[in-house]
Amino acid sequence: MKAQICKRQAVCSSLPKYRYIVLLLAVFVLILILIMKDNMDTLELLWHFICLMHLCQHVSFFQIKLNSKIFTPSVSPVSYTDHGFCTFLPLSPRDALEEKYILKSIAWPETPPLTSPFPQNKTSDPAHSIFTIVSGRGGGQWHVGDKLEVMVKMYDSQRNPKKYGGDVLLARLHNPALGAGVAGQVKDHLNGSYSAVFSLLWEGSAQVEVTLVHPSEAVTVLRRLTREQPDRIYFKSQFRSGSATEITTCNVCLRPTQQPMCNYTDLHTGDLWFCYKPKKLSCDARISHSKGGFNQNISAMERKLFQSGINMKVSILASGPANITVLPKNKGQSQVSSSSMESGPSGYYYQGVWRALDGTTVSQFNTSSAITQCLKGKVVHLYGDSTIRQWFEYLNTALPDLKEFILQNSKQVGPFMTLDYANNILVTYRCHGPPIRFSNVPTSELRYIANELDNVVGGRNTIVVLGIWSHLSTFPVEVYIRRLQGIRRAVVRLLSRAPSTLVVIRTANPKALMLYETLTNSDWYSLQRDKVLRAIFKGLNVHLVDAWEMVVAHNLPHSLHPQPPIIKNMINVLLSYICPKKGA
Numbered sequence: 001m002k003a004q005i006c007k008r009q010a011v012c013s014s015l016p017k018y019r020y021i022v023l024l025l026a027v028f029v030l031i032l033i034l035i036m037k038d039n040m041d042t043l044e045l046l047w048h049f050i051c052l053m054h055l056c057q058h059v060s061f062f063q064i065k066l067n068s069k070i071f072t073p074s075v076s077p078v079s080y081t082d083h084g085f086c087t088f089l090p091l092s093p094r095d096a097l098e099e100k101y102i103l104k105s106i107a108w109p110e111t112p113p114l115t116s117p118f119p120q121n122k123t124s125d126p127a128h129s130i131f132t133i134v135s136g137r138g139g140g141q142w143h144v145g146d147k148l149e150v151m152v153k154m155y156d157s158q159r160n161p162k163k164y165g166g167d168v169l170l171a172r173l174h175n176p177a178l179g180a181g182v183a184g185q186v187k188d189h190l191n192g193s194y195s196a197v198f199s200l201l202w203e204g205s206a207q208v209e210v211t212l213v214h215p216s217e218a219v220t221v222l223r224r225l226t227r228e229q230p231d232r233i234y235f236k237s238q239f240r241s242g243s244a245t246e247i248t249t250c251n252v253c254l255r256p257t258q259q260p261m262c263n264y265t266d267l268h269t270g271d272l273w274f275c276y277k278p279k280k281l282s283c284d285a286r287i288s289h290s291k292g293g294f295n296q297n298i299s300a301m302e303r304k305l306f307q308s309g310i311n312m313k314v315s316i317l318a319s320g321p322a323n324i325t326v327l328p329k330n331k332g333q334s335q336v337s338s339s340s341m342e343s344g345p346s347g348y349y350y351q352g353v354w355r356a357l358d359g360t361t362v363s364q365f366n367t368s369s370a371i372t373q374c375l376k377g378k379v380v381h382l383y384g385d386s387t388i389r390q391w392f393e394y395l396n397t398a399l400p401d402l403k404e405f406i407l408q409n410s411k412q413v414g415p416f417m418t419l420d421y422a423n424n425i426l427v428t429y430r431c432h433g434p435p436i437r438f439s440n441v442p443t444s445e446l447r448y449i450a451n452e453l454d455n456v457v458g459g460r461n462t463i464v465v466l467g468i469w470s471h472l473s474t475f476p477v478e479v480y481i482r483r484l485q486g487i488r489r490a491v492v493r494l495l496s497r498a499p500s501t502l503v504v505i506r507t508a509n510p511k512a513l514m515l516y517e518t519l520t521n522s523d524w525y526s527l528q529r530d531k532v533l534r535a536i537f538k539g540l541n542v543h544l545v546d547a548w549e550m551v552v553a554h555n556l557p558h559s560l561h562p563q564p565p566i567i568k569n570m571i572n573v574l575l576s577y578i579c580p581k582k583g584a
């Protein structure tokens with residue numbers, strides 16, 4: 001092992017004093033791993049510990065080897081190194097190792113290459129696939145606090161069982177009459193079967209719902225698009241000087257041509273941005289940014305893999321009963337607390353109200369006076385995409401005393417500011433920096449969240465809310481990882497100069513999928529970005545609003561902009577972080 005490490009790590013020989021530390025650590029890591037094979041959290045901790053000791057660069061080789069062995073057993077991770085014409089700036093050794101680690105941890109199982117012609121009737125077909133409730137140890141009796149397991153078997157349209165994994169599935173358990181719902185945890189067995197596990201949290205009937213979001217074969221196409229067409233959503237900028245104007249195409253990754261480029265990479269955050277240089281005007285003459293359009297370039301055969309109601313967001317039927325009756329908690333049964341459940345849900349709905357399982361008591365802020373009381377004397381800064389702008393709109397509407405400054409700003413872009421002068425409440429919204437699919441953003445309003453955070457004083461009356469995900473789905477996931485690493489650095493700076501600042505992050509959520517939405521913003525892309533977001537902010541003093549589960553668990557249809565009853569629950573979670581119940 002020593003020889004191997006040093007062959008790969010020239011640094012070993014140049015730093016002999018580290019050699020023994022590295023070896024010792026290797027042995028230490030190995031022993032620990034043997035003891036705690038199944039405990040991913042401990043391994044993560046260990047990894048952070050190693051990084052904190054500034055030894056990442058020395059242990060990266062075997063650490064990464066071990067990661068692939070332990071975290072993704074029979075998944076051969078996709079090569080993320082092929083970015084086509086996308087280039088990235090070098091990262092610090094620590095960030096680079098974190099990036100590798102995250103890429104491994106979100107690796108999706110291999111999906112089949114689509115040879116042409118790929119027989120449509122060999123792809124996963126929800127109409128022929130089934131799920132079965134596993135009766136388990138309780139022999140078909142379940143109590144509150146138990147888990148329910150469901151086995152899903154995928155078939156193609158000729159009723160042949162699928163032999164490989166990679167299908168995108170969502171699962172929930174619900175009871176419409178009780179307004180109850182909870183998201184299930186789906187596990188891919190990589191052999192065409194999946195299990196979904198649910199926490200049983202209410203008494204009475206509970207009905208299982210399993211949805212095929214995409215057949216595994218569709219994932220092959222989504223992957224190809226990221227690799228070959230990261231510029232399928234393109235952007236435009238207008239340049240102006242005197243009476244001369246020009247418009248050129250812009251993106252995170254621009255195809256190399258003979259045309260010279262303007263490099264608008266942010267010197268502070270390192271976020272990449274390029275436009276083709278206008279013919280006559282200079283790069284400094286850029287005045288605005290807009291979404292340009294979408295180049296759809298998939299074959300007719302590929303398109304068949306994305307048919308709403310046929311193989312995209314379709315329910316899978318049960319082979320037997322789809323519902324169970326949950327009995328009251330067994331006497332003497334230990335309380336299932338979510339903190340002790342490795343991958344349990346973060347909360348659930350009961351009577352339409354979200355109840356968190358992370359120890360937060362979610363209070364109901366049903367009246368404008370309850371919200372005003374909570375926000376009195378506070379400043380709330382919202383940064384991100386339109387899913388966070390929804391929160392601004394909700395608060396602005398819910399509080400009649402909030403008076404919005406009507407600036408000449410576009411309804412889409414902002415920035416917005418609303419003030420309750422009597423109660424000393426200020427709420428602001430600003431959209432995140434490019435890539436952003438808004439129209440007509442003046443360049444002076446193109447701000448990266450990380451840079452904005454550096455201008456926030458912070459303190460116990462300041463709440464910073466972040467939501468950034470849906471505009472970054474068409475690019476290699478590294479673009480998102482790096483964006484969040486930059487935001488995290490700014491959050492860390494904010495929390496060290498003003499530790500009592502409250503930082504809240506809204507996660508991604510599944511949405512309604514038609515062909516266009518899918519190729520530009522499929523839930524499969526969002527799912528991975530959601531995992532990245534959680535990984536990057538893990539261990540920091542920030543609070544999450546789990547939009548993913550709050551949308552999956554709810555009866556209302558998935559939507560990029562969730563409907564008001566869901567937003568109301570999200571705002572209640574936010575306000576419960578700001579104004580925790582006394583004594584809770």
Ligand SMILES: *[C@@H]1O[C@H](CO)[C@@H](O)[C@H](O)[C@H]1NC(C)=O
Pocket residue numbers: 118119120121158
């Ligand atoms: C399956 O699809 C292939 C090619 O699309 C076709 O040749 C074949 O007849 C189909 N089989 C059935 C049973 O429909």
Ligand SMILES: *[C@@H]1O[C@H](CO)[C@@H](O)[C@H](O)[C@H]1NC(C)=O
Pocket residue numbers: 189191192193
């Ligand atoms: C697939 O793997 C799971 C878990 O190992 C196993 O329970 C199941 O029986 C397997 N299914 C098939 C069809 O081999």
Ligand SMILES: *[C@@H]1O[C@H](CO)[C@@H](O)[C@H](O)[C@H]1NC(C)=O
Pocket residue numbers: 089263264265266267
């Ligand atoms: C763009 O600018 C950044 C920051 O100055 C620089 O690091 C990067 O190499 C430039 N990229 C290209 C392709 O010129």
Ligand SMILES: *[C@@H]1O[C@H](CO)[C@@H](O)[C@H](O)[C@H]1NC(C)=O
Pocket residue numbers: 228229295297
């Ligand atoms: C469309 O996709 C095909 C196959 O991947 C590729 O050869 C072609 O260059 C693409 N066209 C555009 C305009 O991107």
Ligand SMILES: *[C@@H]1O[C@H](CO)[C@@H](O)[C@H](O)[C@H]1NC(C)=O
Pocket residue numbers: 205206323324325
């Ligand atoms: C399942 O639902 C059906 C129809 O809604 C109902 O008749 C049946 O009693 C339920 N079964 C259980 C076990 O709750």
Ligand SMILES: *[C@@H]1O[C@H](CO)[C@@H](O)[C@H](O)[C@H]1NC(C)=O
Pocket residue numbers: 351352353364366
């Ligand atoms: C707030 O509204 C919810 C849902 O409409 C309701 O269940 C709850 O009782 C209300 N709470 C208060 C404190 O008014």
